[in-house]
Structure formats: structure tokens, C-alpha cells
Amino acid sequence: MTIPIKQIKLRKVEMKLLDPFTTSFGTFQERDFFIVEAIDGEGNIGYGESVAFHSPWYAEETVKTNEHVIEDFLIPLLRDNTINHPDDVYEIFKPIRRHNMAKAAVEGAIWDLYAKRKNISLAEALGGERKQIDVGISLGIEPTVEALLANVKKYVEKGYKRIKIKIKPGFDVDVLREVRKHFPDTQIMADANSAYTLDDIEHLQQLDDLNLTMVEQPLAHDDIVDHADLQAAMKTPICLDESIHSLEDTKKAIKLGSCKIINIKIGRVGGLxxxxxxxxxxxxxxxxxxxxxxxxxxxxxxHNIAITTLSNFTLPGDTAESSRYWEKDIIDPAVEVENGVITVPDKPGIGYDIDHEALEKFTVNVKTFDL
Known part of the structure; x- marks a missing residue:
């Protein structure tokens, strides 16, 4: 049974984070992105979201490159091919190298449309099993250790299952040691966003004393070889993030022993x-x-909630409640966390209604493409 997509809408959205977010590669508060709408002409609309940033900090993609690739390459490929299942989209887009975040935004809308046409939740369409998922929270680099401790305390008291702390040279071991002293039983991990090299191996080995759940992407964003050397020298599990763009990357990293944990980001790997x-x-x-x-x-x-219902998502993810980031979200109800747990919605598709009034308020441009 084909998925009859009649139109794709590419909606440019601009929203402001409640608080500035700082990592080793920069600070930002404005967030612009695309909402992709896949429309079947029978009253069903599937929604996807692009995750590239305004600047190429995290990856080479940006909001502008997403627009270019979706409009000039991916939509024409959809016009020229028949889609029987959302899995087909990955193969249809294969002639376009990389640009995974652009691909994932479009593919996500088609997955949502497919689930809505089948009258099942996206989680069920993906083969998910969980009705509830544990979630952690990601905390940016703060101006002082005291400010970070206050932030950690706030979210531990809210019941989040894991605290992720961004680190960089000069804001790392001593800071984490202080956090561990104040929160001896909390599941804590560190995220370096590629801020170190193997020259820092002895420094990073100090993290082994802090009982961390993992250290995420300590070395270069495109590396899996040096990470294998670092993992061999550390007891703390290394988690790869930026290095993993595909199943092939995953196979190589596991074969080399580069990590014990992998962070799956839908946009980074090209889709669901x-x-x-x-x-x-x-x-x-x-x-x-x-x-x-x-x-x-x-x-x-x-979309993150839906994929996390799969059985091997054994560690709390970063899918915090909407109110952590936004004064007003574009879905209804907003994502809520209770004692570190999100109840997975069971309505068809992504499980949340679109708040059309909010979406229109934040929309700055819409392009419509007939297929």
C-alpha cells in the first residue's frame, strides 16, 4: 500500500529558548528550524522537525543548508519515487550524500503520516515496547560552579533520572568532583562535545574516580580511532555522539572498541x-x-519519545519537558515529565496535537510543494 503524499509544506519557525544554552562550542538562545508537513489529501498531516543549528558548530549542516537540500533535492526525489513504507525514504534519499538532518526532517514527517494513516502511534509503528520512558536532563556550562550546583539540585529534586553536565578544558574534573561531592548517589555523565585530544588522556583518567555513567564524545567529532585508545585507558564508559552518522559508523566503532555506549540522535543519523x-x-x-x-x-x-520506546534504549535520554526550554511549545499538550518519567502518548502518529495558534505565531515563512 503506497503512502500518497500530495503536498510537502516547509515551514520556517523561530523560537526563543527560555535561557541561554552554553556548550564547549558556543552559546545561543534563538532557535530557528523547519517544521516539515507531509499531506496526503485525505485529511492526514505528518510532522517532522529539522534539528540543524543556525551555525555549523555541532555538524556541517545549518538551517540554510537544510532548506536548500530539502527544497532542491529531497522533494524532487519524493516526486520521482513511490513510497510503500517509511523505510523506503532512506533508500530514496541515498543518492544525496550526508545532509542527514535535512533527510531526517522529511522522513520523520512521512513516518508520522504513515502512523496516522494506519491509526497507530508512532511508537507502535517503530516497534516500541515501553509505555513510559526514563529521562535525564542536559545542563549547559554555567559561569560558576555554584550556579551549576543550584541547577543540578533543581533537576534532581524534580526527579530527573540522570544529569548530563557539559564540560570543556578549564571546566571539567574539579567541577565534576564538586558536583559528585554534593550529589553522591545521582547518575551523572559528562559531555565534552569534542573538546579534548589524546594529549589530555591523563587528565581525563581522573574522571574514573567520580563514578560517572559515561563521558560523551571527549575527542574529535569525526574520530573513532583515538577514542578506542582512550576507552582502553579508562574505566568510565565512553559514549560516541558526533562520530556516529550511520549504521556503518556504528559497526566500525564497535569493532574497534571505541565506546561502550552510543547516543542515537535521529537527525544526526538521517532519520528514524x-x-x-x-x-x-x-x-x-x-x-x-x-x-x-x-x-x-x-x-x-x-519523535525522540517514540524512538526511545525501543527495548535497547536502556539509559535515560535528554528528552526533558517542554517547559525546560520554551515558554510556549508548538504541541498540545506540551511534553511533561513526572518524577523523571514521560508517559508515552498512544494517539495516532506522534501522539500530540499541533497547537496551530502557537505554530502560526512562531512561523516566519511557509513554502508549499505539490508532489
Missing amino acids: SESKRIHDYCKEHGIDVWCGGMLEAGVGRA
Whole structure:
């Protein structure tokens, strides 16, 4: 049975984060992105969200490159091909190298449309099993250790299952040691966003004394070789993030022993289908996975919730409640966390209604493409 897509709408959205977010590669508060709408002409609309940033900090993609690739390459490919299942989209887009975040935004809308046409939840369409998921929270670099401790305390008291702390040279071991002293029983991990090299190996080995759940992407964003050397020298599990763009990357990293954990971000790996394949391969090879966040609004957050229902997402992800980031989200109800747990919606598709009034308020431009 084909998925009859009649139109694609590319909606440019601009929202402001409640608080500035700082990592080793920069600070930002404005978030612009695209909502992709896949429309079947029968009253069903599937929604996807792009996750690229305004600047090429995290990856080479940006909001502008997403627009260019979706409009000039991906939509024409959809016109020229028949889609029987959302898994087909990955193969249809294969002639376009990389640009995974652009691909994932379009593929996500088609997955949502498919689930709505089948009258099942996106989680069920993906083969998810969980009715509830544990979530952690990602905290940016603060001006002082005291400010960070106050932030950690706030979210521990809210019941979040894991605290992720961004680190960089000069804001790392001593800071984490202080956090551990104040929160001896809290599940804590560090995220370096590629801020170190193997020259820092002895410095990073000090983290082994802090009982961290993992250290995420300490070395270069495109590396899996040096990470293998670092993992061999450390007891703390290394988690790869930026290095993993595909199932093939995953296979190589596991073969080399570059990590014990992999962070799956839907946008980074090119969509839900590839996320599922990476999940399945990691499960077969005893590698835990979890779902990372990209400061998503409600649509992207809903996709993260759906993929996290798969059985090998054994560690809390970064899908915090909407109110952590936005004064007003674009879904209804907003994502809510209770004692570190999100109840997975069971309505068809992403499980949340679109708040059309809010979406229109934040929309700055819409392009419509007939297929």
C-alpha cells in the first residue's frame, strides 16, 4: 500500500529558548528550524522537525543548508519515487550524500503520516515496547560552579533520572568532583562535545574516580580511532555522539572498541529508520544506547519519545519537558515529565496535537510543494 503524499509544506519557525544554552562550542538562545508537513489529501498531516543549528558548530549542516537540500533535492526525489513504507525514504534519499538532518526532517514527517494513516502511534509503528520512558536532563556550562550546583539540585529534586553536565578544558574534573561531592548517589555523565585530544588522556583518567555513567564524545567529532585508545585507558564508559552518522559508523566503532555506549540522535543519523537499525545492531552486540537531544521543539521531542520506546534504549535520554526550554511549545499538550518519567502518548502518529495558534505565531515563512 503506497503512502500518497500530495503536498510537502516547509515551514520556517523561530523560537526563543527560555535561557541561554552554553556548550564547549558556543552559546545561543534563538532557535530557528523547519517544521516539515507531509499531506496526503485525505485529511492526514505528518510532522517532522529539522534539528540543524543556525551555525555549523555541532555538524556541517545549518538551517540554510537544510532548506536548500530539502527544497532542491529531497522533494524532487519524493516526486520521482513511490513510497510503500517509511523505510523506503532512506533508500530514496541515498543518492544525496550526508545532509542527514535535512533527510531526517522529511522522513520523520512521512513516518508520522504513515502512523496516522494506519491509526497507530508512532511508537507502535517503530516497534516500541515501553509505555513510559526514563529521562535525564542536559545542563549547559554555567559561569560558576555554584550556579551549576543550584541547577543540578533543581533537576534532581524534580526527579530527573540522570544529569548530563557539559564540560570543556578549564571546566571539567574539579567541577565534576564538586558536583559528585554534593550529589553522591545521582547518575551523572559528562559531555565534552569534542573538546579534548589524546594529549589530555591523563587528565581525563581522573574522571574514573567520580563514578560517572559515561563521558560523551571527549575527542574529535569525526574520530573513532583515538577514542578506542582512550576507552582502553579508562574505566568510565565512553559514549560516541558526533562520530556516529550511520549504521556503518556504528559497526566500525564497535569493532574497534571505541565506546561502550552510543547516543542515537535521529537527525544526526538521517532519520528514524537508520536509528532503528543502529539500535538493533547495538542490541545484538551488547552496546547500550540512549536518545540525545538537539534542543527540539515539541514535534522533534515527540519523535525522540517514540524512538526511545525501543527495548535497547536502556539509559535515560535528554528528552526533558517542554517547559525546560520554551515558554510556549508548538504541541498540545506540551511534553511533561513526572518524577523523571514521560508517559508515552498512544494517539495516532506522534501522539500530540499541533497547537496551530502557537505554530502560526512562531512561523516566519511557509513554502508549499505539490508532489
